Amino acid sequence: MRLAAIYTQVTDVVSPLGESDLGRPSRCAGWTVGDVLYHLLLDARRALVTLASPSDGDPDVDEVTYWRSFRPGGEGYDNHAEHVRQVTAAYPPGALGREWRDTAAAAVRAAQACLYEKVTTQGHVLRTEDFVSTLVFEAAIHYLDMTVDLPGAPPPDLTPTRAVLDGLLGATVGWDDETYALKGTGRLPLSPADEAELGELSTRFPLTG
Structure with a gap:
C-alpha cells in the first residue's frame, strides 16, 4: 500500500532526529523540518476523521482535481503557517515524533480497513481510494520538503x-x-x-x- 510506504518512510527519517535536526530548514519558506512534520501530522489526523465519514453523495473531485484549488500563498496560508510554527514550538522534546509515528500508523490501518466506497473531507466527496491518493501525494511532496537539509535521506517513490x-x-x-x-x-x-x-x-x- 502506497500510503503505508510513504508514511513509514517519513517515520524512518524523522525517528532518529534530535531537536536540532528538527530545527533544520525545509523547502517550505519559514518552516523547519519539525514544522513540516506537524503539518503532515494534521493530515494524518484528518485521515482518521475522513475514513470514518462516509458519504452517499456523488464525488465532486478525484485524486487529480482535488488539487486544483490549492495555490501557493492562497487564502488562509499565512494564518496556517503561523499556527504550525507556534504549535510545533510548544511540543516537548521527542513528543512530536512519537505522535506522528502513532497517528501515521493508525491512519494507515484505518485506510486498509475502510469499507466505505466514498468519504467526505473539507467540503468535498471523494472515492476512498482517491482520498488516500491525496494523502500519498501530500506526504511525498512534504517528504521532499523535510529532507532538503537531511543528507542521506532516501528518495521517495x-x-x-x-x-x-x-x-x-x-x-x-x-x-x-x-x-x-x-x-x-x-x-x-x-x-x-x-x-x-x-x-x-x-x-x-x-x-x-
Missing part, C-alpha cells in the same frame, strides 16, 4: 506524484520525477529553457501548491 501532476497539466514532461515534483508544486521556478520547452503549458505552473 514519486510515481504516483507524477501521475497526479500529469493529470493537472494534461500532458507529460521529460523531467526526472523529483524535478517535476518540485517545479509542478512551485518549489522550483521554471527556467527560460523550461518555458520554451513547455510553450503555452508553462502558464499553468505551478500546477498546485
Whole structure:
C-alpha cells in the first residue's frame, strides 16, 4: 500500500532526529523540518476523521482535481503557517515524533480497513481510494520538503506524484520525477529553457501548491 510506504518512510527519517535536526530548514519558506512534520501530522489526523465519514453523495473531485484549488500563498496560508510554527514550538522534546509515528500508523490501518466506497473531507466527496491518493501525494511532496537539509535521506517513490501532476497539466514532461515534483508544486521556478520547452503549458505552473 502506497500510503503505508510513504508514511513509514517519513517515520524512518524523522525517528532518529534530535531537536536540532528538527530545527533544520525545509523547502517550505519559514518552516523547519519539525514544522513540516506537524503539518503532515494534521493530515494524518484528518485521515482518521475522513475514513470514518462516509458519504452517499456523488464525488465532486478525484485524486487529480482535488488539487486544483490549492495555490501557493492562497487564502488562509499565512494564518496556517503561523499556527504550525507556534504549535510545533510548544511540543516537548521527542513528543512530536512519537505522535506522528502513532497517528501515521493508525491512519494507515484505518485506510486498509475502510469499507466505505466514498468519504467526505473539507467540503468535498471523494472515492476512498482517491482520498488516500491525496494523502500519498501530500506526504511525498512534504517528504521532499523535510529532507532538503537531511543528507542521506532516501528518495521517495514519486510515481504516483507524477501521475497526479500529469493529470493537472494534461500532458507529460521529460523531467526526472523529483524535478517535476518540485517545479509542478512551485518549489522550483521554471527556467527560460523550461518555458520554451513547455510553450503555452508553462502558464499553468505551478500546477498546485
